Amino acid sequence: MALVIYSLYGFAIFFFAGWLFVWLMHLMAIFNGKMKLHKKTQALNPEIPLPGVSIIKPLVGIDPNLSSNLESFFTMKYSLFELLFCVHDEKDPSIKIVMALIEKYPHIDAKLFINNVKVGVNPKINNMQPGYEAAKYDLILISDSGIKMREDTLLDMVLTMKEDVALVHQMPFTCDKKGFPSTLEKVYFGTAHARIYLSADFVGINCPTGMSALMRKKLLDDVGGIRAFGQYLAEDFFFAKSFTDRGWKIKISSQPAWQNCELHDIESFQNRIARWAKLRFAMVPWTILFEPVSECLALGVLAAWSLNFLFQVDPFAVYLFHMLSWFLLDYVLLCIVQNGSLPFTKTDFVIAWLFRETFAYVLFSRALLYPEIKWRTGTYRLKWGGTAEEIKTKL
Numbered sequence: 001m002a003l004v005i006y007s008l009y010g011f012a013i014f015f016f017a018g019w020l021f022v023w024l025m026h027l028m029a030i031f032n033g034k035m036k037l038h039k040k041t042q043a044l045n046p047e048i049p050l051p052g053v054s055i056i057k058p059l060v061g062i063d064p065n066l067s068s069n070l071e072s073f074f075t076m077k078y079s080l081f082e083l084l085f086c087v088h089d090e091k092d093p094s095i096k097i098v099m100a101l102i103e104k105y106p107h108i109d110a111k112l113f114i115n116n117v118k119v120g121v122n123p124k125i126n127n128m129q130p131g132y133e134a135a136k137y138d139l140i141l142i143s144d145s146g147i148k149m150r151e152d153t154l155l156d157m158v159l160t161m162k163e164d165v166a167l168v169h170q171m172p173f174t175c176d177k178k179g180f181p182s183t184l185e186k187v188y189f190g191t192a193h194a195r196i197y198l199s200a201d202f203v204g205i206n207c208p209t210g211m212s213a214l215m216r217k218k219l220l221d222d223v224g225g226i227r228a229f230g231q232y233l234a235e236d237f238f239f240a241k242s243f244t245d246r247g248w249k250i251k252i253s254s255q256p257a258w259q260n261c262e263l264h265d266i267e268s269f270q271n272r273i274a275r276w277a278k279l280r281f282a283m284v285p286w287t288i289l290f291e292p293v294s295e296c297l298a299l300g301v302l303a304a305w306s307l308n309f310l311f312q313v314d315p316f317a318v319y320l321f322h323m324l325s326w327f328l329l330d331y332v333l334l335c336i337v338q339n340g341s342l343p344f345t346k347t348d349f350v351i352a353w354l355f356r357e358t359f360a361y362v363l364f365s366r367a368l369l370y371p372e373i374k375w376r377t378g379t380y381r382l383k384w385g386g387t388a389e390e391i392k393t394k395l
Contacts, residue, residue: 012306015293019303019322022294026329029198030336036201037171038339039254041152042159050158052080052137053214058127059087059094059145060376064262067097072149074105081154083110084131088123090114094145120230121388123376124210132226135217144211146261148175157214157253166219166248167240170212170257171197176343180352181263183344187352188273189259190334192360198333201252206244210236212257219243233373233380233388234279256337270363275375277367282382292364296326296357327353 055073063069073083085098095112102110113130120126128142139161141154153170160168172193174186200207213236220226223242229235240250263269280287293299300322304315330353335342342349372391373380379391 008309012309015299015302015306016310018294019299019306022299023325025195025199026326026333028202029195030329030333032198032202033194033333033336036198036252037254037256037337041156050079050155051139052082053078053139053141053154053158054131054135054137054217055081055083055141055143055154056128056131056135057083057085057143057145058124058131059085059092059098060123060127062093062097063146065148065260066094066145067101069146069148069260070097070101071104073143074101074108074110075151076149076154077151078154078158080137081109082136083108084134085110085112086127086129086131087112087114088116088127119227120232121380121390122230122233122235123378125226125230125235129227138217139214140217140220141212141214142210146259147212148258148260150255150258153253153255156255160251160253161214161216162249162251164249165251166216166243166246167208167250168214168253169208169236169240169250170253170255171201171337172209172211172259173256173337175258175260177260177263178343179263180348181266181269183348184266184352184355185259185263185269186338186343187334187349188269188356190337191330191353192356194333194337195330197252204249206237206240206250208236208240208250209257210234210239211259213239214253215239215243219246219248231387233375233382234283234386237279237283238386270359270366274363274366275373277363278371278373278382279386281367281371282384283386285384288368292361295360296323298361300326 057070057073070085087095087098092114095114098112102108102112111131111134113134115130116126117129118126119129132140139158141157143149157168157170173189174182176186197207219242220239226235229238229242232238243250277291280291293302300319303322304318307313307318308315331349334349344352371382373382373388380388381391382388
């Protein structure tokens with residue numbers, strides 16, 4: 001009997017400590033977001049030349065916003081850069097858009113590569129390999145097709161690349177769009193995702209994104225170039241790990257990555273989030289245990305029980321306090337990341353927030369029960385450690 005009591009005390013203390021730690025994450029994310037995001041670009045010394053940047057754009061298919069997204073790279077205010085568009089299939093419809101933009105902006109150094117080089121299982125690495133080999137500058141920016149750039153975004157990223165920094169990445173966020181799926185997407189990236197991203201950056205944990213990352217090419221070449229990461233689907237995580245293992249730092253820029261893909265339905269958004277969960281579970285297996293209980297609804301129950309067990313506090317009062325505080329801090333964080341008025345009402349936020357928090361457990365279950373990943377045109381099986389193998393479709 002005594003063993004049971006001691007065990008309950010141990011669990012109660014553990015969950016109470018975990019609850020306090022998550023509140024600390026909330027506060028670190030809000031503080032870090034307020035300190036780092038949306039800062040004005042520093043004044044430049046005209047006597048110090050800016051380094052050249054090779055921008056690699058892997059393309060597969062088209063999106064209604066693809067043309068405007070790609071055009072935003074042609075209109076950036078930066079003195080020295082090249083655009084390297086990479087397409088794996090000569091019939092890809094994005095080729096027409098790229099060629100039209102190259103013709104519209106003849107003064108921009110831009111090239112198109114059509115190749116199906118296979119250096120690993122990762123289709124994005126295979127796609128980018130020709131552009132990477134042709135890159136002529138010391139800094140490489142890998143940027144997904146759905147990213148929209150502002151005129152000073154590249155300058156902001158380059159200025160963040162200090163002498164001891166190997167990788168500068170942008171925190172994922174979204175452009176303002178209409179419809180509930182887009183509202184849900186913005187709420188997710190501005191609350192749950194931003195909280196983990198900003199708090200991890202605050203304490204120096206490797207939590208990068210590959211959708212918009214500026215890197216030192218020499219450091220990649222030293223380990224074999226991007227082809228050395230072709231065995232991983234989450235190549236961004238292993239890019240960063242390669243740098244930090246050698247003592248280099250990674251930083252976030254002050255401007256978020258403005259994702260601007262058309263989102264037609266909730267299912268597409270959920271599939272994307274579930275795919276990321278599968279990658280995390282394979283790369284960092286302990287997250288299988290800790291992620292579900294760190295979510296708002298489950299953690300509130302555990303905190304209410306632990307506080308009642310340890311201090312005889314009313315569990316219903318604890319749970320209501322927990323939910324309301326979490327909700328308000330998420331709203332504050334979203335406003336910081338948005339840096340302006342939200343493109344939806346407070347009622348829309350409440351509905352999207354509740355939907356995200358409730359269905360998080362559905363996505364966790366889906367990631368565990370169906371670990372295979374369907375990405376682009378292939379299906380992949382993940383192995384512990386993050387490596388992957390392509391599953392051949394039976395005829």
